[in-house]
Amino acid sequence: xxxxxxxxxxFNVPEGATVAxxxxxxxxxxxxxxxxxxxxxxxxxxxxxVYSSGNEDGRFTAQLNRASQYISxxxxxxxxxxxxxxxxxxxSGGSYIPTFGRGTSLIVHP
Amino acid sequence: xxxxxxxxxxxxxxxxxxxxxxxxxxSEHNRLYWYRQTLGQGPxxxxxxxxxxxxEKSRLLSDxxxxxxxxxxxxxxxxxxxxxxxxxxxxxxSSGYNEQFFGPGTRLTVL
Numbered sequence: 001x002x003x004x005x006x007x008x009x010x011f012n013v014p015e016g017a018t019v020a021x022x023x024x025x026x027x028x029x030x031x032x033x034x035x036x037x038x039x040x041x042x043x044x045x046x047x048x049x050v051y052s053s054g055n056e057d058g059r060f061t062a063q064l065n066r067a068s069q070y071i072s073x074x075x076x077x078x079x080x081x082x083x084x085x086x087x088x089x090x091x092s093g094g095s096y097i098p099t100f101g102r103g104t105s106l107i108v109h110p
Numbered sequence: 111x112x113x114x115x116x117x118x119x120x121x122x123x124x125x126x127x128x129x130x131x132x133x134x135x136x137s138e139h140n141r142l143y144w145y146r147q148t149l150g151q152g153p154x155x156x157x158x159x160x161x162x163x164x165x166e167k168s169r170l171l172s173d174x175x176x177x178x179x180x181x182x183x184x185x186x187x188x189x190x191x192x193x194x195x196x197x198x199x200x201x202x203x204s205s206g207y208n209e210q211f212f213g214p215g216t217r218l219t220v221l
Contacts, residue, residue: 008150032208042214043212043215044210044212046211049209097158097166098155103150
């Protein structure tokens with residue numbers, strides 16, 4: 001089993017839709033979690049951190065479920081500009097080495 | 111521009127040649143990471159530095175790969191005797207805490 005798993009998609013949604021992605025991790029000692037966004041042929045950019053209490057930033061909400069070992073990203077009112085690949089990142093406890101998921105592709109269409 | 115920069119942005123080389131890439135991190139960040147990314151995959155960790163010390167290397171990293179960060183500022187990644195399988199995007203990231211900030215990457219094509 002991979003350390004960090006994501007459904008590669010693509011998730012194909014219309015503008016205005018709500019879409020959610022999950023990312024599962026295998027190491028129960030994982031401590032820090034992030035979502036990154038990567039546009040085609042560009043570098044990953046930090047989207048948001050994932051806190052134990054959840055985190056909301058505008059249309060984006062990230063949550064952590066430690067019992068089931070997954071994090072989620074919810075995007076409300078999808079925009080065309082949200083089309084990208086969303087990468088989840090997990091740090092295991094005490095380690096400065098992150099593990100990236102393979103990413104979930106989102107396509108928002110008119 | 112105070113972000114992470116990488117040079118060159120693109121490199122085409124013939125199999126068997128050596129290549130070297132440079133990364134200039136955000137100045138106040140003490141950790142610097144190198145990753146490799148291929149199409150449809152997330153970034154794969156290669157190595158990281160805390161200041162000038164190389165603290166970890168991926169077990170998957172061939173001994174043809176070497177990295178340095180001599181003064182704790184910029185870093186170089188060298189690949190010796192390149193192979194076609196080395197073709198990928200090589201990303202550098204710097205970090206003060208756990209949040210990572212990436213450079214634009216160097217796209218390597220080995221013919």
